[in-house]
Amino acid sequence: MPDLGVRASVCARGGRKDLTMPGAIMFEFPDLFFTGLFLTVQLSVLGSIGALAAGTLIALFRISPIPPLRWVGVAYVEFFRNTPLLVQLFFLFLGLGALGFRFWTTDTFESIFRAGAAGMALYHGAYVAEVIRGGLLGVDKGQIEAARSLGLSYVQTLRYVQLPQTFRATIPPLGNIGIALIKNTSLASTIGVAELLQAAEIVESRTFRTEEAFGAVVLLYLVLTIPASLGVNWLERRLLVAR
């Protein structure tokens, strides 16, 4: 991508000679780029924790012996997976905002940020739920019977027998969802979170140095996502060997 951008700029501007190092522009606008990076990381971390919590809860609903809980679980998963994250973010920020709900804060920036983090958690939680449900159902039925025959309750069996095994088996797919989440934090720019993409857009509009601004952000995203996918691949291989 950065290469493509640089070549295009040469063409568009009739051969500019003074090309800077890719990414150098970051240090001209450190407050925008690095604050953006920090917000992206914050959104990713909070979003992942939220998605894991929401997803686990919904997965438990999905396999619950109580039918209404199961219905809630299915409705949640299907609704959040089959509507765009962007619409969900607008709904959380503008829609709930119209009701006067500002995520328990009066600070506008904080409220936007929280709407963004909530959107990340709710949307990715639906995918996490399906992965964890698969993991829970993957635990051998005999083990569940063994646990119940020892007198462990339904909840204790979930807690001590099924969930611990599930988390191990689901680390690779959960990692993939995490990577998608990092990339999807860029959508928070549309409701006004000054994360990485927003930083690029601001710098672009101030300087018209499009390739440099976007090139820098491309680099920063790669710095986040490439190690993450290498990590997921590594874990996947290790877990395959361990089994």
Next chain:
Amino acid sequence: MNPFDLLRAAVCATPGIRCDTWYLFVDPAIVRFFGEGLGETLKLSVASVLLSFVVGLLFALGRLSTRPWIRWPSILYIETIRALPVLLLIVYFGIKGTALFRPIMTPIFGEDFELSRFWAGVLGLSLYTSAVLAEIIRAGITALPKGQTEAASALGLSYVGSMRFVVLPQALRLMVPAMMGQLTTVIKDTSLVATIGVFELVRQGRVIYTQFFNPLEVFLYIAVIYFVICFALSQASRRLELRAPVEARIKIEEVQLRDQVA
């Protein structure tokens, strides 16, 4: 009063809920207005999927090539694109589209060539989707038993011949459900094109809520439209998927998870 009216009165008394605008969502003119947005959404999706399929097929074959100078650039393209947010690509093309393609397009279409925002959106979406489809196609091809290609070469078919007549027809059939699944994702992702000013569903919605101050209702309405389409598609794809051999299904699913979420 019956319970329904009571409930309605209670809901409408809530500040921020604009019951006085509810008629809009059945008003023929407004429905047509949203319909136009939906039309644009679907056009974006179909154009992107078609373009992505062609490009994705090339990169899938490129990545499977035994020649390093074809294989490595293909890997680089696929992996770099998949590591980036779609929105970034869309915004970039939204800003740069025309300038970027002028050198190629001017000789063909003349001086006053202008890349529309629609096509800038299609480019951004396709850049990303082509990388994903390349991976799905590759998974489909590698899921075929090794014997197939070997049998084809034993018959004296060339590489291109065995791909064209033996491998791809089978692999593509395996991939139909995954492609449908990816179409769902593309439909959801077209909403991002609203940010570069294409008047698809979300952008039409913005026109409405800025006029009537009813974002809550508008986004619920839009969400329901997306839901109906995407849910139907994903159910259909799931049903088709169950007919595919388990092995191929698992391989393709692995690739998909990350990209479906996007």
Next chain:
Amino acid sequence: MPIIEFHDVHKWFGPLHVLNGIDLKVDEGEVVVVIGPSGSGKSTLIRTIDRLEPIQRGSLVVDGMPVHDPKADVNALRRRVGMVFQQFNLFPHLTAVENIMLAPRKVKGLNAAASRKRAQELLAKVGIPEKADQLPVRLSGGQQQRVAIARALAMDPKIMLFDEPTSALDAEMIREVLDVMRQLAQEGMTMVVVTHEIGFAREASDRVVFMDAGRIIEDSPTGEFFAGAREERARQFLSKVIHH
């Protein structure tokens, strides 16, 4: 006073009548072996005792608790009844000693030190004290099954149920498991054992119950049963198993 009492118990799986009017009494300290052809309902029979399978008709009272009653406290029942499965069903993410400690800690609320001490004693009792900190994948089938027995014993059950505990084992491991069961029988544990191990039945059991097609066809003291089963079908079955 029998500790397990079936009275006219019926169970269906859909249209399949799996238990067809079971009457059976087991006294405290008794060892009962259940034999019969595959699919005759042996597993289902002993699983009803622990309510892993609910029954649809009749009454079943275990240690004074009405198991047929849907309101009965199953977890309380299961604390008093230990179960050992054909497939061991150890928890693969826990070591041998942790497998044994789990229920005492979480169900009985024992502390870590006390439950670990007890688990170690039980591992010594089943003959593998040195395997305490191994994960199940590192254990042989016979060792896994012995850990499973120790795990069930850790709840100090009044009744132990065994569902073909040696059927998944190679010949050389069968003995080590049967030895543990024999010892338990000598100590006076109430046991219901589904098995094809005729030798174990002959030496260690008090009674043999023969099942076929969901019914108990014969229920005799062990000596009588092997001296000459009353029922033709039981005799046929027996000759097949013995010369097998």
